[in-house]
Amino acid sequence: MSERPAQAQSYPGSSGDMSPEPRDEMLDYTGSGLLKDVRALVTGGDSGIGRAVAIAFAKEGADVAITYLDEDHDARHTAEHVATAGRRCFAFGGDLAEERHAREVVAHAVRDLGGLDVLVLHHGTQAPVDDIREIDGARLRRTFDVNVLSLFWIVQEALPHLGRGSSIVVTGSVNGLRGNKTLIDYAASKAAAMGLAASLAQNLMEREIRVNVVAPGPVWTPLIPATLPEGKVEEFGEQAPMGRAAEPDEIAPSYVFFAANRLSSYYTGQTLVPGGGEIHPG
Numbered sequence: 001m002s003e004r005p006a007q008a009q010s011y012p013g014s015s016g017d018m019s020p021e022p023r024d025e026m027l028d029y030t031g032s033g034l035l036k037d038v039r040a041l042v043t044g045g046d047s048g049i050g051r052a053v054a055i056a057f058a059k060e061g062a063d064v065a066i067t068y069l070d071e072d073h074d075a076r077h078t079a080e081h082v083a084t085a086g087r088r089c090f091a092f093g094g095d096l097a098e099e100r101h102a103r104e105v106v107a108h109a110v111r112d113l114g115g116l117d118v119l120v121l122h123h124g125t126q127a128p129v130d131d132i133r134e135i136d137g138a139r140l141r142r143t144f145d146v147n148v149l150s151l152f153w154i155v156q157e158a159l160p161h162l163g164r165g166s167s168i169v170v171t172g173s174v175n176g177l178r179g180n181k182t183l184i185d186y187a188a189s190k191a192a193a194m195g196l197a198a199s200l201a202q203n204l205m206e207r208e209i210r211v212n213v214v215a216p217g218p219v220w221t222p223l224i225p226a227t228l229p230e231g232k233v234e235e236f237g238e239q240a241p242m243g244r245a246a247e248p249d250e251i252a253p254s255y256v257f258f259a260a261n262r263l264s265s266y267y268t269g270q271t272l273v274p275g276g277g278e279i280h281p282g
Contacts (some may be wrong), residue, residue: 004220006230010070012125015047015077022220024052024248025081031059034260037264039113041106043096043154044123046075048221049171052079052252053120058085060256065090067123074222088113094236096123097145099153106157115217116161118259120169121151122195126186127227135185147189147193151196164208165265169258170197173216174273177280192214194271210268212258217275218245238239241277 003162009017015024026046042048042056054064055078064082068075068091075091082089090112094101110116125146129135153169162168175183176190194213201211218237224245225233237245252281257263273280 003108004234004236006234007225007231008094008230009222009226011133011226012071013224013226014071014074015051015222016073018220018222018225022222022248024048024221026052026055026249028060028203029056029059031061031085033184034060034256034262035118035225036061037105038117038180038259039115040118040259041065041067041109041113041116041122041158042120042122043067043105045120046071046091046155047080048223049212049216049248049251050120050122051078053255054120055081055085056252056256057118057259058082058087058089061087061089061247062118063113065092065095066107067092067096069093069095096150096154098238099135099149102153103157105163106154109275110161111251116158117163117166119154119158119162119166120226120255120259121154122269123150123166124171124190126223128182128183130182131237132152133275135157136226143185144192147186148192149193151193155200159160160207160276165261166209167209167259167261168197168209169255170194170202170211170213172213172271174275174278177215177273184248198269205268208265210258212264213269213271214251214254214258215271215273215275215280216246216251217273217278220247232245232270234240237276240275244272246276
């Protein structure tokens with residue numbers, strides 16, 4: 001029986017309004033200096049996995065810039081946790097589907113952080129449908145603008161600031177690996193994002209910039225009550241072999257692994273799948 005009651009939120013959702021609230025504050029995580037003085041930009045860093053990643057990075061010694069759509073309260077909450085860890089946090093609100101904003105975010109992060117060493121491309125959007133004919137042109141373009149095109153714009157803008165030893169981590173999805181009968185455009189966009197990461201890994205290898213993917217299975221984040229029908233929320237994650245959804249705190253260490261040269265200096269073009277027992281080739 002699910003411990004989550006049926007619930008709904010307006011898009012894009014907020015952690016504080018979820019029942020139960022997700023574990024995304026890395027409260028039991030102790031850093032060991034793996035990212036000491038690293039400067040990281042985490043898109044979609046206001047809540048869920050993005051918040052957990054930002055806080056984990058800070059506990060490992062990084063200064064962090066985060067982006068968010070319009071969830072000011074969630075973004076401030078993340079920034080407070082980063083500050084509690086003794087690191088700086090800068091938050092930039094706005095829509096990354098807009099090319100100008102996507103590029104400006106990088107410039108502002110570089111300005112405020114004093115440079116850039118790690119780029120985590122985590123932001124995304126999804127909405128389920130029962131019939132592919134429900135996906136009109138505007139919806140399809142929106143999904144790909146947010147989940148794919150913005151990645152091109154951000155990476156293009158960030159590359160002049162990334163040097164040898166830098167790391168780019170892209171959030172994929174198990175849906176991008178095997179499809180999803182209701183998240184049709186989302187799954188297609190995640191497959192594209194993961195293909196982009198594989199191509200960038202090859203393209204940037206001579207510059208010693210590593211590019212890898214974290215492709216989670218079901219994770220309890222604000223996007224779930226904000227995009228799924230209430231009944232689906234109640235049973236969310238039960239399809240995973242482990243029989244439950246992950247908490248964001250369980251996913252964030254994968255990003256630390258790829259960000260830290262001490263742990264993953266020989267990894268590029270690879271995909272980690274924290275999928276609750278769902279098996280995929282890496």
